[in-house]
Amino acid sequence: MKTGQVLKQSRFIISRNWLLALTLAFLFSCSDNNQKSGKQEVLLQGNTMGTTYTVKLIGDEQDVENKQVHEKINALLKQVNQEMSTYIPNSELSLFNKSTSGEPVAISEGLERVMAEAIRLGKLTGGKLDVTVGPLVNLWGFGPEYRPETVPSDELLAETKAKTGLDKLTLAEHKLAKALPSLYVDLSTIAKGYGVDKVAELVEANGYQNYLVEIGGEMRLKGFKHNGSLWHVAIEKPITTERAVQQIIVPKDNAVATSGDYRIYFEADGQRFSHIIDPDTGKPINHKLVSVTVIHPSSMTADGLSTAMMVMGEKQAMTFAEENDLAALFIVKTEDGFEQQSTVKFVQFLK
Known part of the structure; x- marks a missing residue:
């Protein structure tokens, strides 16, 4: 498609993260109602960050109530939102x-803490994770602004790209500064993961060592379910026509994050435009990698790495993951369907 070509009669597709629904459905289906251990599975749920959260604690329901764990979680997530939401006008960010x-x-x-990790991961990934690309996301119509009727011109793309860049951010002595007055920071690529980590830290501080914490599909797990079995997670098959399981994994005491471009995109004249933007080109990614799952002790780190490797594409992402000793699973689209690849470190988590 030539620059400036009109995007008429296009199809814009936005869907919720079905990984969450599949995962929770699988976890519930694996639940054993015969509570021989005497332990209970206490379910806490709510809304946060424009999505939902689920916390499963293995323990005593009355104890959870007495410790006001649910109230503490809500207060914690409210604070996280107030610190780094781009939708709250008076938030810190x-x-x-x-x-x-x-x-x-x-x-x-x-x-x-979040900015430090965003900058670290940005450098580690060679700029593929860039929390300043918001203007480019908006330019391609995946932000709060309306989608343009034409593909952005090279001039407009260059002008917008000049307004981004991690190199324009400085974090030192607990202070944040920007070299460009109009620089815009969006932490959506790692903020949910950070929220998961904070809730996990909170429940552990309240004495729970067996739990599942999930926010908008990002999760962290530890210990065992009430029946003594390990937590299982279902990774979704990257198709838009139905909900199906691609792979079952057993993350053990780790976090899990999946990034994909098969749920949010638009099509025009036979060309597909992903919502994931490559900071180097300023354009939507264009390769065969459709899903990346990362297992890591930190949900925030797993969240950021899965997004960065989605930007890289299959070959660069696999090389990067192996060089950095990451547990990563890649799903690549081929002429015959989907091909599943994983790093050596990920194999131990396969069911």
């Missing part, structure tokens, strides 16, 4: 984005 000052700004411990 929103105020930083609105500011045109280049002076360093003191930031909260939570925002500093």
Whole structure:
């Protein structure tokens, strides 16, 4: 498609993260109602970050109630939102984005932790994870703004791309600064993962060592279910026409994050435009890799790495994962369907 070609009669597809539904359905189906151990599975649910959360604790329901664990989780997630949401006008991150000052700004411990990891992963992945690409996401119509009727021109693309870049961010001495007044930071690629980590830390601090924490499909698990079996997670087959399981994994005491481009995209004149933007080109990714799952002790790190490797494409992502000793599973689209590949470190988690 030539630059500037009109995107008429296009199809725009946005769907919820079905990995969550599949995972929870599988976890419930594997649940043993014969509670010989005497332990219970306490289910806590709610809304956060524009999605839902689920926490499963193995213990005593009255104990969970007495410790006010649900209330503590809600308060914690409210604080995380207030620190790094781009949808709350007066959130800490929103105020930083609105500011045109280049002076360093003191930031909260939570925002500093996430920004530090975003910058670290950005450098580690050679810039493939870039939390400043929001203007490019909007340009291609996957942000809060309306989708343009034409493919952005090379000039507009270059102009927008100049407004992005991790190199324009500086984090030092608990302060964050931007070299470009209009720089916009969006932490959606790792904020949910951070929320999962914080909730996991909270439930452990309250004495629970067997749990599942999930926010919008990102999750962290530890220990065993009430029947003594390990937690199982279902990875979705990357198709839009139905919900099906691609692979069952047993993450053990780890976090799991999956990134894919098969649920959010638009099509025009036979060409498919993914919602995942390559910071190097400023354009939607265009390769055969359709899903990446990462298993890592930190949900925030797994969240960021799965997105970065989706940007890379199958060959670069596999090389990167092996070189960095990551547990990663890749699903690649072929002429005959889908091909599943994984790093050596991931094999131990396959069911």
